[in-house]
Amino acid sequence: MMVHALNAKNYKGLDSNNNIDVLDYKARFISNEILELLDSAGVIKETITADKIVINTGAHAVIPDIEGIDTTQKIYDSTWLLNIDYHPQELIIIGGGYIALEFASMFANFGTHVTILERGDIIMPREDHEVVNLVIKDLQDKGVTINTNIHTIAFSNVENQAIVHTNQGNYSADAVLLATGRKPHTSDLGLENTDIKLGQQGEVIVNKHLQTAVKYIYAAGDVKGGLQFTYISLDDYRIIKSHMFGIVFRTTENRGVIPYSVFIDPPLSKVGLTASEAESKGYNFLENKIYVNIIPRHKINNDPRGLFKAVINKDTNGILGATLYDKESEELINLIKLAIDQHIPFTALRDNIYTHPTMTESFNDLFLEPLCSLIISGSYAVDLATVFLYHFSKKGTAHRQFLLITII
Numbered sequence: 001m002m003v004h005a006l007n008a009k010n011y012k013g014l015d016s017n018n019n020i021d022v023l024d025y026k027a028r029f030i031s032n033e034i035l036e037l038l039d040s041a042g043v044i045k046e047t048i049t050a051d052k053i054v055i056n057t058g059a060h061a062v063i064p065d066i067e068g069i070d071t072t073q074k075i076y077d078s079t080w081l082l083n084i085d086y087h088p089q090e091l092i093i094i095g096g097g098y099i100a101l102e103f104a105s106m107f108a109n110f111g112t113h114v115t116i117l118e119r120g121d122i123i124m125p126r127e128d129h130e131v132v133n134l135v136i137k138d139l140q141d142k143g144v145t146i147n148t149n150i151h152t153i154a155f156s157n158v159e160n161q162a163i164v165h166t167n168q169g170n171y172s173a174d175a176v177l178l179a180t181g182r183k184p185h186t187s188d189l190g191l192e193n194t195d196i197k198l199g200q201q202g203e204v205i206v207n208k209h210l211q212t213a214v215k216y217i218y219a220a221g222d223v224k225g226g227l228q229f230t231y232i233s234l235d236d237y238r239i240i241k242s243h244m245f246g247i248v249f250r251t252t253e254n255r256g257v258i259p260y261s262v263f264i265d266p267p268l269s270k271v272g273l274t275a276s277e278a279e280s281k282g283y284n285f286l287e288n289k290i291y292v293n294i295i296p297r298h299k300i301n302n303d304p305r306g307l308f309k310a311v312i313n314k315d316t317n318g319i320l321g322a323t324l325y326d327k328e329s330e331e332l333i334n335l336i337k338l339a340i341d342q343h344i345p346f347t348a349l350r351d352n353i354y355t356h357p358t359m360t361e362s363f364n365d366l367f368l369e370p371l372c373s374l375i376i377s378g379s380y381a382v383d384l385a386t387v388f389l390y391h392f393s394k395k396g397t398a399h400r401q402f403l404l405i406t407i408i
Contacts, residue, residue: 026038026039031194032194032195033049054240055217055218056233057184058184059185060182061178061181062183066153067155074161074174075155075176075178078177081103087112088112088173088174090113090175091107091113091173091174092114092171094117094179095116095117095181096116096146098124101123101262103179104264106265108139108142115147115173117150118149120148127323128270128323131307149168162175183201183203184202184222186204194214203223203224203226204223205224209240209248218240220240239252256340257272257337257341259271266326267326267328267330270324271322272322275287285311285312285314290308290366292308292359293306294365295361295362295365307326308326308329312346317347318340319345322366327359328359332362350363
Protein backbone atom coordinates (compact mmCIF):
# COMPACT_ATOMS: atom_id res chain seq x y z
CA MET A 1 0.00 0.00 0.00
CA MET A 2 1.27 3.45 -0.95
CA VAL A 3 0.05 5.08 2.28
CA HIS A 4 1.74 2.38 4.36
CA ALA A 5 4.98 2.83 2.42
CA LEU A 6 4.91 6.61 2.91
CA ASN A 7 4.19 6.22 6.63
CA ALA A 8 7.04 3.75 6.97
CA LYS A 9 9.42 6.11 5.16
CA ASN A 10 8.41 9.05 7.37
CA TYR A 11 8.73 6.92 10.50
CA LYS A 12 12.22 5.81 9.51
CA GLY A 13 13.21 9.39 8.79
CA LEU A 14 12.21 10.41 12.31
CA ASP A 15 13.52 7.35 14.13
CA SER A 16 16.94 7.61 12.48
CA ASN A 17 17.39 11.22 13.65
CA ASN A 18 19.59 11.34 16.75
CA ASN A 19 17.70 14.39 18.02
CA ILE A 20 14.32 12.63 17.95
CA ASP A 21 13.01 9.88 20.22
CA VAL A 22 10.07 7.97 18.74
CA LEU A 23 7.97 6.34 21.49
CA ASP A 24 5.52 3.70 20.28
CA TYR A 25 2.89 4.22 22.94
CA LYS A 26 -0.58 5.59 23.30
CA ALA A 27 -0.42 9.00 25.00
CA ARG A 28 -2.99 10.41 27.40
CA PHE A 29 -3.00 13.69 29.32
CA ILE A 30 -3.27 13.50 33.09
CA SER A 31 -2.75 17.27 33.48
CA ASN A 32 -1.79 20.28 31.39
CA GLU A 33 1.88 19.36 31.79
CA ILE A 34 2.05 15.58 32.05
CA LEU A 35 1.16 12.74 29.70
CA GLU A 36 1.14 9.06 30.56
CA LEU A 37 2.25 6.51 27.98
CA LEU A 38 0.40 3.21 27.67
CA ASP A 39 1.33 0.05 25.78
CA SER A 40 -1.04 -1.91 23.54
CA ALA A 41 -2.46 -3.71 26.59
CA GLY A 42 -3.32 -0.41 28.27
CA VAL A 43 -0.55 -0.69 30.86
CA ILE A 44 1.04 2.61 31.89
CA LYS A 45 4.75 2.42 31.08
CA GLU A 46 5.96 5.92 31.95
CA THR A 47 5.02 9.60 32.14
CA ILE A 48 6.58 12.47 30.20
CA THR A 49 6.38 16.24 29.98
CA ALA A 50 7.68 18.90 27.59
CA ASP A 51 7.97 22.64 27.16
CA LYS A 52 5.94 22.43 23.95
CA ILE A 53 3.33 19.83 23.00
CA VAL A 54 1.61 19.33 19.64
CA ILE A 55 -1.59 17.30 19.33
CA ASN A 56 -1.73 15.77 15.86
CA THR A 57 -3.94 12.69 16.21
CA GLY A 58 -6.00 13.25 13.06
CA ALA A 59 -9.58 12.15 12.52
CA HIS A 60 -11.44 8.87 12.18
CA ALA A 61 -14.45 7.66 10.26
CA VAL A 62 -17.88 8.35 11.72
CA ILE A 63 -19.70 5.05 12.20
CA PRO A 64 -23.46 5.74 12.19
CA ASP A 65 -25.71 4.12 14.78
CA ILE A 66 -27.68 1.86 12.45
CA GLU A 67 -29.18 -1.52 13.30
CA GLY A 68 -26.92 -4.41 12.37
CA ILE A 69 -23.84 -2.32 11.67
CA ASP A 70 -21.75 -4.13 14.30
CA THR A 71 -22.80 -7.65 13.30
CA THR A 72 -22.93 -7.42 9.50
CA GLN A 73 -19.86 -8.55 7.60
CA LYS A 74 -18.32 -6.79 4.60
CA ILE A 75 -19.00 -3.27 5.89
CA TYR A 76 -15.92 -1.05 5.74
CA ASP A 77 -14.76 2.48 6.33
CA SER A 78 -12.44 4.14 3.81
CA THR A 79 -9.29 2.84 5.51
CA TRP A 80 -10.37 -0.79 5.75
CA LEU A 81 -11.78 -0.90 2.22
CA LEU A 82 -8.30 -0.18 0.88
CA ASN A 83 -7.01 -3.27 2.69
CA ILE A 84 -9.47 -5.89 1.42
CA ASP A 85 -7.97 -8.86 -0.41
CA TYR A 86 -10.73 -9.39 -2.97
CA HIS A 87 -12.24 -7.50 -5.89
CA PRO A 88 -15.87 -6.63 -5.11
CA GLN A 89 -18.20 -7.03 -8.05
CA GLU A 90 -20.86 -4.90 -6.35
CA LEU A 91 -20.00 -2.00 -4.05
CA ILE A 92 -22.57 0.07 -2.17
CA ILE A 93 -21.42 3.42 -0.80
CA ILE A 94 -23.41 5.02 2.01
CA GLY A 95 -23.04 8.78 1.53
CA GLY A 96 -22.45 11.02 -1.45
CA GLY A 97 -19.61 13.28 -0.33
CA TYR A 98 -16.15 13.71 -1.77
CA ILE A 99 -14.70 10.51 -0.30
CA ALA A 100 -17.69 8.58 -1.62
CA LEU A 101 -17.20 9.93 -5.13
CA GLU A 102 -13.47 9.25 -5.14
CA PHE A 103 -14.02 5.62 -4.15
CA ALA A 104 -16.90 5.28 -6.62
CA SER A 105 -14.74 6.53 -9.47
CA MET A 106 -11.77 4.38 -8.47
CA PHE A 107 -13.69 1.12 -8.06
CA ALA A 108 -15.69 1.76 -11.23
CA ASN A 109 -12.36 1.98 -13.06
CA PHE A 110 -11.56 -1.46 -11.58
CA GLY A 111 -14.72 -2.83 -13.17
CA THR A 112 -16.86 -2.84 -10.01
CA HIS A 113 -20.52 -1.86 -10.28
CA VAL A 114 -20.97 0.93 -7.73
CA THR A 115 -24.20 2.19 -6.17
CA ILE A 116 -24.17 5.43 -4.17
CA LEU A 117 -26.93 5.92 -1.58
CA GLU A 118 -27.18 9.62 -0.67
CA ARG A 119 -29.52 11.02 2.00
CA GLY A 120 -29.89 14.42 0.31
CA ASP A 121 -31.51 15.26 -2.98
CA ILE A 122 -28.22 16.05 -4.77
CA ILE A 123 -24.54 15.19 -4.48
CA MET A 124 -22.02 17.98 -3.89
CA PRO A 125 -24.66 20.67 -3.23
CA ARG A 126 -22.03 23.38 -2.69
CA GLU A 127 -20.41 22.91 -6.09
CA ASP A 128 -21.37 24.54 -9.38
CA HIS A 129 -24.53 22.72 -10.50
CA GLU A 130 -23.60 22.61 -14.18
CA VAL A 131 -20.30 20.96 -13.31
CA VAL A 132 -22.01 18.57 -10.89
CA ASN A 133 -24.33 17.43 -13.67
CA LEU A 134 -21.28 16.65 -15.83
CA VAL A 135 -19.71 14.71 -12.96
CA ILE A 136 -22.90 12.70 -12.51
CA LYS A 137 -23.06 11.92 -16.23
CA ASP A 138 -19.43 10.81 -16.35
CA LEU A 139 -19.89 8.58 -13.29
CA GLN A 140 -23.03 7.08 -14.78
CA ASP A 141 -21.15 6.42 -18.01
CA LYS A 142 -18.74 4.33 -15.92
CA GLY A 143 -21.67 2.32 -14.58
CA VAL A 144 -22.06 4.14 -11.25
CA THR A 145 -25.65 4.37 -10.00
CA ILE A 146 -26.49 7.40 -7.86
CA ASN A 147 -29.66 7.19 -5.76
CA THR A 148 -30.72 10.23 -3.72
CA ASN A 149 -33.13 10.72 -0.81
CA ILE A 150 -32.11 7.31 0.54
CA HIS A 151 -32.23 6.69 4.29
CA THR A 152 -30.41 3.59 5.51
CA ILE A 153 -32.44 1.72 8.13
CA ALA A 154 -30.48 -1.46 8.84
CA PHE A 155 -27.79 -3.88 7.68
CA SER A 156 -27.81 -7.66 7.48
CA ASN A 157 -26.09 -10.58 5.75
CA VAL A 158 -27.63 -13.09 3.37
CA GLU A 159 -25.18 -15.81 2.40
CA ASN A 160 -22.05 -13.97 1.19
CA GLN A 161 -23.76 -10.64 0.59
CA ALA A 162 -24.24 -7.54 2.73
CA ILE A 163 -27.82 -6.25 2.60
CA VAL A 164 -28.59 -2.56 3.03
CA HIS A 165 -32.18 -1.95 4.12
CA THR A 166 -33.47 1.52 3.18
CA ASN A 167 -36.66 3.55 2.94
CA GLN A 168 -36.73 2.73 -0.77
CA GLY A 169 -36.05 -0.99 -0.66
CA ASN A 170 -33.08 -3.27 -0.13
CA TYR A 171 -29.70 -3.29 -1.84
CA SER A 172 -27.16 -6.11 -1.83
CA ALA A 173 -23.42 -6.09 -2.48
CA ASP A 174 -20.25 -7.95 -1.62
CA ALA A 175 -18.81 -4.78 -0.03
CA VAL A 176 -20.32 -1.70 1.63
CA LEU A 177 -18.38 1.52 2.22
CA LEU A 178 -19.45 3.85 5.01
CA ALA A 179 -18.61 7.30 3.65
CA THR A 180 -20.56 9.10 6.34
CA GLY A 181 -17.98 11.65 7.40
CA ARG A 182 -14.99 11.91 9.70
CA LYS A 183 -14.55 13.47 13.13
CA PRO A 184 -11.50 14.64 15.11
CA HIS A 185 -9.79 11.95 17.16
CA THR A 186 -9.89 13.39 20.68
CA SER A 187 -12.11 11.07 22.69
CA ASP A 188 -9.34 9.03 24.37
CA LEU A 189 -6.63 11.67 24.85
CA GLY A 190 -7.56 12.58 28.42
CA LEU A 191 -8.26 16.18 27.43
CA GLU A 192 -10.85 16.37 30.21
CA ASN A 193 -7.84 16.45 32.56
CA THR A 194 -6.58 19.65 30.94
CA ASP A 195 -7.80 23.18 30.27
CA ILE A 196 -7.95 22.50 26.53
CA LYS A 197 -11.33 23.40 25.02
CA LEU A 198 -13.23 21.29 22.51
CA GLY A 199 -15.86 22.24 19.95
CA GLN A 200 -19.20 20.61 19.21
CA GLN A 201 -17.66 17.93 16.98
CA GLY A 202 -14.92 17.14 19.48
CA GLU A 203 -12.36 19.28 17.67
CA VAL A 204 -9.59 21.02 19.58
CA ILE A 205 -10.25 24.76 19.61
CA VAL A 206 -7.20 26.81 18.60
CA ASN A 207 -6.32 30.43 17.88
CA LYS A 208 -4.73 31.77 14.69
CA HIS A 209 -1.32 30.52 15.84
CA LEU A 210 -2.83 27.04 16.43
CA GLN A 211 -2.42 27.35 20.18
CA THR A 212 -4.99 25.69 22.39
CA ALA A 213 -6.34 27.28 25.56
CA VAL A 214 -3.10 26.05 27.12
CA LYS A 215 -0.67 28.26 25.22
CA TYR A 216 2.27 25.85 25.09
CA ILE A 217 0.04 23.10 23.65
CA TYR A 218 -0.71 23.31 19.93
CA ALA A 219 -3.01 21.33 17.65
CA ALA A 220 -2.36 20.54 14.00
CA GLY A 221 -4.18 18.74 11.23
CA ASP A 222 -7.62 17.16 11.28
CA VAL A 223 -7.83 17.03 15.07
CA LYS A 224 -8.60 20.75 15.17
CA GLY A 225 -11.53 20.45 12.75
CA GLY A 226 -12.03 22.49 9.61
CA LEU A 227 -10.74 21.46 6.20
CA GLN A 228 -9.26 17.96 6.31
CA PHE A 229 -6.48 18.06 3.75
CA THR A 230 -2.86 16.93 3.98
CA TYR A 231 -1.63 20.30 2.74
CA ILE A 232 -3.52 22.07 5.54
CA SER A 233 -1.66 19.87 8.02
CA LEU A 234 1.64 20.74 6.34
CA ASP A 235 0.87 24.45 6.59
CA ASP A 236 -0.18 23.95 10.22
CA TYR A 237 3.33 22.64 10.83
CA ARG A 238 4.84 25.75 9.24
CA ILE A 239 2.65 28.02 11.38
CA ILE A 240 3.48 26.18 14.60
CA LYS A 241 7.20 26.01 13.85
CA SER A 242 7.28 29.72 13.08
CA HIS A 243 5.41 30.60 16.27
CA MET A 244 7.63 28.42 18.44
CA PHE A 245 10.66 30.33 17.13
CA GLY A 246 9.06 33.72 17.67
CA ILE A 247 7.97 34.37 14.08
CA VAL A 248 4.37 35.41 14.58
CA PHE A 249 3.35 36.86 11.21
CA ARG A 250 2.43 33.46 9.78
CA THR A 251 -1.08 32.52 10.92
CA THR A 252 -4.22 30.73 9.76
CA GLU A 253 -5.61 34.15 8.82
CA ASN A 254 -3.12 34.83 6.01
CA ARG A 255 -3.25 31.51 4.19
CA GLY A 256 -5.27 33.07 1.41
CA VAL A 257 -7.96 31.10 -0.36
CA ILE A 258 -7.76 27.33 0.00
CA PRO A 259 -8.02 25.23 -3.16
CA TYR A 260 -9.10 21.62 -3.15
CA SER A 261 -9.37 18.74 -5.58
CA VAL A 262 -11.68 15.76 -5.68
CA PHE A 263 -9.70 12.92 -7.24
CA ILE A 264 -12.37 11.41 -9.39
CA ASP A 265 -11.80 10.67 -13.09
CA PRO A 266 -11.28 13.35 -14.32
CA PRO A 267 -10.44 15.38 -11.20
CA LEU A 268 -12.67 18.22 -10.00
CA SER A 269 -10.91 21.24 -8.46
CA LYS A 270 -12.19 24.47 -6.98
CA VAL A 271 -10.90 27.63 -5.38
CA GLY A 272 -12.78 30.73 -4.25
CA LEU A 273 -16.38 31.40 -5.23
CA THR A 274 -18.82 29.92 -7.71
CA ALA A 275 -21.12 32.28 -9.62
CA SER A 276 -24.02 31.58 -7.26
CA GLU A 277 -21.82 32.29 -4.24
CA ALA A 278 -20.56 35.53 -5.83
CA GLU A 279 -24.15 36.57 -6.49
CA SER A 280 -25.21 35.86 -2.92
CA LYS A 281 -22.34 38.03 -1.67
CA GLY A 282 -23.38 40.94 -3.88
CA TYR A 283 -20.40 41.04 -6.26
CA ASN A 284 -20.62 42.68 -9.68
CA PHE A 285 -19.22 39.74 -11.60
CA LEU A 286 -19.11 37.85 -14.84
CA GLU A 287 -18.66 34.13 -15.37
CA ASN A 288 -16.50 32.77 -18.16
CA LYS A 289 -16.49 29.12 -19.16
CA ILE A 290 -15.01 26.80 -21.75
CA TYR A 291 -15.55 23.16 -22.52
CA VAL A 292 -12.08 21.73 -22.48
CA ASN A 293 -12.48 19.69 -25.66
CA ILE A 294 -11.44 22.84 -27.54
CA ILE A 295 -7.99 22.86 -25.91
CA PRO A 296 -5.20 21.43 -28.11
CA ARG A 297 -3.87 19.34 -25.23
CA HIS A 298 -7.20 17.57 -25.06
CA LYS A 299 -6.74 16.28 -28.57
CA ILE A 300 -3.58 14.59 -27.33
CA ASN A 301 -5.29 13.28 -24.19
CA ASN A 302 -8.10 11.95 -26.42
CA ASP A 303 -10.64 12.69 -23.71
CA PRO A 304 -13.52 15.09 -24.50
CA ARG A 305 -14.78 15.40 -20.92
CA GLY A 306 -14.46 18.54 -18.83
CA LEU A 307 -15.55 22.10 -18.18
CA PHE A 308 -13.66 25.11 -16.82
CA LYS A 309 -15.41 28.07 -15.16
CA ALA A 310 -13.98 31.31 -13.81
CA VAL A 311 -15.74 34.07 -11.87
CA ILE A 312 -14.37 37.59 -12.43
CA ASN A 313 -14.91 40.74 -10.37
CA LYS A 314 -16.02 43.30 -12.99
CA ASP A 315 -15.12 46.21 -10.71
CA THR A 316 -11.50 45.19 -10.07
CA ASN A 317 -10.66 42.62 -12.79
CA GLY A 318 -9.71 40.29 -9.95
CA ILE A 319 -10.52 36.60 -9.96
CA LEU A 320 -13.18 35.61 -7.44
CA GLY A 321 -12.97 31.88 -8.02
CA ALA A 322 -12.75 29.00 -10.44
CA THR A 323 -14.10 25.49 -10.86
CA LEU A 324 -12.02 23.21 -13.07
CA TYR A 325 -13.25 19.77 -14.06
CA ASP A 326 -10.67 17.99 -16.16
CA LYS A 327 -7.40 16.10 -16.16
CA GLU A 328 -4.62 18.18 -14.56
CA SER A 329 -7.13 20.46 -12.81
CA GLU A 330 -5.40 19.58 -9.54
CA GLU A 331 -2.31 21.38 -10.89
CA LEU A 332 -3.99 24.32 -12.63
CA ILE A 333 -6.08 25.28 -9.61
CA ASN A 334 -2.93 26.24 -7.69
CA LEU A 335 -2.07 28.90 -10.28
CA ILE A 336 -5.48 30.47 -9.83
CA LYS A 337 -5.05 30.43 -6.05
CA LEU A 338 -1.78 32.30 -6.53
CA ALA A 339 -3.47 34.87 -8.77
CA ILE A 340 -6.28 35.42 -6.25
CA ASP A 341 -3.93 35.72 -3.26
CA GLN A 342 -1.54 38.09 -5.05
CA HIS A 343 -4.36 40.20 -6.57
CA ILE A 344 -3.23 39.41 -10.10
CA PRO A 345 -5.93 40.51 -12.59
CA PHE A 346 -7.52 37.94 -14.85
CA THR A 347 -6.01 39.75 -17.84
CA ALA A 348 -2.53 38.60 -16.77
CA LEU A 349 -3.57 34.96 -17.07
CA ARG A 350 -5.45 35.72 -20.26
CA ASP A 351 -2.51 37.39 -22.01
CA ASN A 352 0.35 35.27 -20.71
CA ILE A 353 2.37 33.05 -23.07
CA TYR A 354 2.20 29.37 -22.12
CA THR A 355 4.04 26.37 -23.51
CA HIS A 356 2.16 24.37 -26.10
CA PRO A 357 0.49 21.93 -26.03
CA THR A 358 -0.36 22.12 -22.32
CA MET A 359 -3.49 22.45 -20.24
CA THR A 360 -2.16 25.72 -18.82
CA GLU A 361 -2.73 27.49 -22.15
CA SER A 362 -6.45 26.97 -21.55
CA PHE A 363 -6.20 30.16 -19.48
CA ASN A 364 -5.80 32.12 -22.73
CA ASP A 365 -9.33 31.02 -23.61
CA LEU A 366 -10.90 30.76 -20.16
CA PHE A 367 -10.09 34.37 -19.32
CA LEU A 368 -11.12 35.92 -22.62
CA GLU A 369 -13.74 38.63 -22.30
CA PRO A 370 -17.41 37.61 -22.17
CA LEU A 371 -18.26 37.55 -25.88
CA CYS A 372 -15.27 35.40 -26.73
CA SER A 373 -16.09 33.11 -23.83
CA LEU A 374 -19.55 32.61 -25.24
CA ILE A 375 -18.17 31.95 -28.70
CA ILE A 376 -15.70 29.29 -27.57
CA SER A 377 -17.93 27.60 -25.00
CA GLY A 378 -19.41 25.25 -27.57
CA SER A 379 -17.88 22.15 -29.05
CA TYR A 380 -15.53 24.07 -31.35
CA ALA A 381 -12.90 26.76 -30.95
CA VAL A 382 -13.42 30.30 -32.16
CA ASP A 383 -11.30 31.05 -35.21
CA LEU A 384 -8.44 33.50 -34.88
CA ALA A 385 -10.11 36.11 -37.07
CA THR A 386 -13.13 36.32 -34.77
CA VAL A 387 -10.93 36.86 -31.73
CA PHE A 388 -8.90 39.59 -33.43
CA LEU A 389 -11.96 41.36 -34.80
CA TYR A 390 -13.61 41.26 -31.42
CA HIS A 391 -10.62 42.75 -29.61
CA PHE A 392 -10.04 45.44 -32.23
CA SER A 393 -13.72 46.41 -32.16
CA LYS A 394 -13.44 46.74 -28.38
CA LYS A 395 -10.61 49.22 -28.89
CA GLY A 396 -12.65 51.30 -31.34
CA THR A 397 -10.84 50.12 -34.46
CA ALA A 398 -13.19 49.65 -37.39
CA HIS A 399 -13.17 46.20 -38.95
CA ARG A 400 -12.37 47.71 -42.35
CA GLN A 401 -9.09 49.04 -40.94
CA PHE A 402 -7.94 45.58 -40.00
CA LEU A 403 -6.92 42.88 -42.43
CA LEU A 404 -6.27 39.35 -41.28
CA ILE A 405 -5.02 36.76 -43.74
CA THR A 406 -5.86 33.22 -42.69
CA ILE A 407 -5.55 29.85 -44.30
CA ILE A 408 -8.72 27.81 -43.96
